[in-house]
Amino acid sequence: MKTRYIDLIDQTYEFPQNEFTLDGANQLCFHGVEMMQLIKTYGTPLKFTYLPKIGENIQMAKKWFARAIQEHDYPASYNYCYCTKSSHFKHVLDKALENDIHIETSSAFDIEIVEELKKSGKIDKDTYILCNGFKRDRYIQNITRLINSGHKKCIPIIDNYEELDLLQNGISENFEIGIRIASEEEPKFEFYTSRLGIGYKNIVPFYQSKISENGRIKLKMLHFFINTGIRDTAYYWNELTKCLKVYIDLKAMCPSLDSLNIGGGFPIKNSLAFDYDYQYMVSEIINQIKSACDEAGIEPPHIFTEFGSFTVGESGGAIYQVLYQKQQNDREKWNMIDSSFITTLPDTWAINKKFIMMAINRWEDRYERVLLGGLTCDSDDYYNSEQHTNAIYLPKYDKDKPLYVGFFNTGAYQESIGGYGGLQHCLIPQPRHILIDRTKDGAVTTKILSEQQGSGVFLDLLGYRDKKEVGPFSEEIATLGNPVYSNHLQN
Missing domain, CATH: 2.40.37.10 (Lyase, Ornithine Decarboxylase; Chain A, domain 1)
Incomplete structure (x- = not known):
């Protein structure tokens, strides 16, 4: 026995x-x-x-996306961002940034970390800084300071209607933005719609009324993320399809829109019996994005991800x-x-x-x-x-x-x-x-x-x-x- x-x-x-x-x-x-x-x-x-595991996971994700892009003859690029809220430690950022990545921020002090990283040469003007989260005075001030200093690839992701005016008041030159979609949650959730972002039905009217005729602002990115992460479920694929419909509708009236941020959500191993086909999921995401864009007759977007837990x-x-x-x-x-x-x-x-x-x-x-x-x-x-x-x-x-x-x-x-x-x-x-x-x-x-x-x-x-x-x-x-x-x- x-x-x-x-x-x-x-x-x-x-x-x-x-x-x-x-x-x-x-x-x-x-x-x-x-x-x-x-x-x-x-x-x-x-x-x-x-x-060393930080760099290993970043490089694995880059390989999965590179294979999928080659497999589906996808004509745009992939950009790996690290979601800093998963771990703000210097040793984590230093190790992650050795792998040619970009950064996603969540709050005001994140920007001050970004500025320290710029001073030390860890990041430069070619590093995308995607600014997510609900933005109050300190966060807005820090974002505007970073953009005004010449960091053109700092892209505020609009989370609510007021943020656009607050940013315009502080930023001295033309700048690019993204918009976050308020995704609908799984039926088991205690609420129907994420508190983050702007609802599916409101994004196009918001663009038409506040952005399309504004000569100072260009809409570059649409951001999509759901709490349950990237999983092979009917719910995930349905939400991705709804996101792509918004992207296609926006792209038809907004030539500057060229990027889709599918957020984070890769699961990590929580059991010795863990089983998840990362390559299949990446390949299917790329396939669905390209198929939807080809059917609509538009160029497929550059892909951004914001992997936090998966990174660290x-x-x-x-x-x-x-x-x-x-x-x-x-x-x-x-x-x-x-x-x-x-x-x-x-x-x-x-x-x-x-x-x-x-x-x-x-x-x-x-x-x-x-x-x-x-x-x-x-x-x-x-x-x-x-x-x-x-x-x-x-x-x-x-x-x-x-x-x-x-x-x-x-x-x-x-x-x-x-x-x-x-x-x-x-x-x-x-x-x-x-x-x-x-x-x-x-x-x-x-x-x-x-x-x-x-x-x-x-x-x-x-x-x-x-x-x-x-x-x-x-x-x-x-x-x-x-x-x-x-x-x-x-x-």
Whole structure:
């Protein structure tokens, strides 16, 4: 009878996989990085970002679109934009921008990040800056400053009728804009139409009344996005068809319109059983756009995407130690981790999001069914189900044999939603966070982005001390195998 954890994984999934393998001691590796070695070096709880994955995903998407464009003899270009709200960190933007991409922004401070990137030479005047979101004074002012400075490829995407006048009042020269379509949501949603953008039926009248005779403004782009993302469903294809009808109607009266932004929405792997045919979806999107335009007798548009989670999500991970097991009744065993899900992986609590979860070590041991509990005194601080098994199975708890658990593909949104660097629920400290990269010859390098929060940070934020403590950031660099942190660890 096969009762070891390694047998469970082998029987349930195709394993190993591209990013998940085992080392010689049957301990987990992520993209060839030995997770137990990270633990030896840095301890737990620990968050990490594997930087090479960012570029890999960008290049894969570019290849899928290039193949589809060639397959369908599509006459226009493809432009990859990164949706910065997924992760604003400098190390993420620096790595993404190495791959000849553009940027989509969501709020006022995004533009100030763009200006810093321009100063450092990371982006230039040929980089598209697509400005989405509901725009208030600071955002409008920053957009106008960027355009007035000569960045002609900054394109505000109009979200409401008032924005056009606000932009005109601040921008000194002619400029280009886009319009966002307020898509209709799936029937299961609590509302029928997205709060973002302008309704399908109102876009053409808006263009005719406010833009067509305005000599200062050119409509360049139509923006389309739905909350459920790019999926092979009747709902998605129906919404894309409605979007294309608006594009075709606008193009007939607006020669400057030449671009269609289909937004983001590529899913990322949330299970070892994840199955999604990216190439098919890209090819079918290109095919439908070209077919609709050919039928209408118009030139197909340049394609823009705004992939956020797809760009950065699969680069992130979190590692915890199981501190203790509580047997609360005959059926439920609670494995208590050395951190909190609410603070470190807030999407597990806020939207019941599932991430890939596996044991890091002890794969040769027998397994048991458990629940995972966080350290806060909050009944919602737990994680109890994998995406497709509705249960968690881990090697059996043994107080004399430390057990470590990894959550993977956590790189999008978790730091910003969790309030990186700020107060945390029940004052559970934010974990140490490290960056993992590779040299040109493939060697693994690691660098501390931030240390685990100390009590002084919380006391300062809460107003108990007048003098500010030095922030939690560190430039310390470590090489795997040279411990900078001591932890009671057994393999």
